[in-house]
Amino acid sequence: MRALAVEDDPRIAKDLHAALSAAGFRVEGTGDGEDAWFLGDTEDYDLVVLDLGLPKLDGLAVLKRWRANGRSMPVLVLTARGTWQERVEGIEAGADDYLPKPFRMEELIARARALVRRTGGHAAALQEAGDLSLDTNRMGVALRGVPVQVTALEYRLLAYLMLHRDRPVPPTELLEHLYGEDDAREANALEAVIARLRRKLGPGIIGTRRGFGYFLEAA
């Protein structure tokens, strides 16, 4: 996932960069309208975050030019004053979503994710829960950015927990998902997989709620 962050305020730009990176985007940034237009027109991004208040070339103008040139990547527009007027302008210029300043980074990330998922068709390739991230495209797992080698079975278990990160997943369900419902295994097989994963990932990643099931901590 490649993102372009267009923001002239260096402090916000830095935060943006950090947040988007943490969310799994490869981020490039500029605070210059001309640059932004140029980059967005020549490179392929999965997401653009665009501030409207820019020097030289206004964000709205940049956006309009992109759209006029047939560039269709999802664009999330930021604006200082969240007036209804500006919002209409943004949408008409071709923005896919809209976020008034000031905003919390969490909200921006949430919207960015939704946008990418909505437009890209395929779900975001990178899923995260706390320190854990798994790349559903290259089937890889990373802990605080450091890749961790995981077997196919372990990966499927993690992916399932990630998918249902909002609740503890009971062992029966996991067994049924990992193996067929017909292909019976002892419950202990699952516990063994969990144990091996915990050894690889360290504590604080996979939690247990006795009687309910397993879950990803800090999800």
Add this chain to the structure above:
Amino acid sequence: MRALAVEDDPRIAKDLHAALSAAGFRVEGTGDGEDAWFLGDTEDYDLVVLDLGLPKLDGLAVLKRWRANGRSMPVLVLTARGTWQERVEGIEAGADDYLPKPFRMEELIARARALVRRTGGHAAALQEAGDLSLDTNRMGVALRGVPVQVTALEYRLLAYLMLHRDRPVPPTELLEHLYGEDDAREANALEAVIARLRRKLGPGIIGTRRGFGYFLEAA
């Protein structure tokens, strides 16, 4: 992929020619505006690289005449001074992309590729992953520049891995791609092809992730 390079400075023209060739284009060139206009108007190119500072007939004029005549091939414009003014002029004249001098050849190639990809052309003719490169035009494979002879089946396998170089490709998918899904083969057939390829390419090219699939290392 056929490219026309319009550039009057012989030194740059030579570099252009070399770089585009290396990128898999069949290159024709001229330094004369009238020639350029004639060629672009009568021949079919997948890409035109156009310098604006030309004798006799200015690049912008050439471009405008092409467009007025309904020629729609992608045009990458080069200019000595990357001023905003000139950019606008170039874009308005119908350029698809814009590159200010001085520039690095790598950037030009990258933009040329993006342009061709964007305008519906096929992917770049030369694809690379680490030491391995394959020429999709002549169906050739090279290792650190040294050509390696591979069979048609082996080439198709490599090409598929190259196309999906960002993820491990499971054996089932490869089997389905190499043969039809109806035309069933033993899984071992694939392993045999892999083994033969590895013998030709040496270690460190085709990797295996047990349970996930095969992939190009150093991709």
Add this chain to the structure above:
DNA sequence: CCCGAACTGTCAGCTTGCCGTCAGGTTGCC
């Protein structure tokens, strides 16, 4: 039409490392 060469699927035997099972421990709940 025959011969040889190149290509490729199948087979058999091997290596590797995944993971299910077992046994014994620890934790939490009643």
Add this chain to the structure above:
DNA sequence: GGCAACCTGACGGCAAGCTGACAGTTCGGG
């Protein structure tokens, strides 16, 4: 304290994958 849920280290079976050999097929040349 006792039971059930859960954890963990060790071990061995076995499936995934590797490789060399061989044969069937195709194709071009003579």
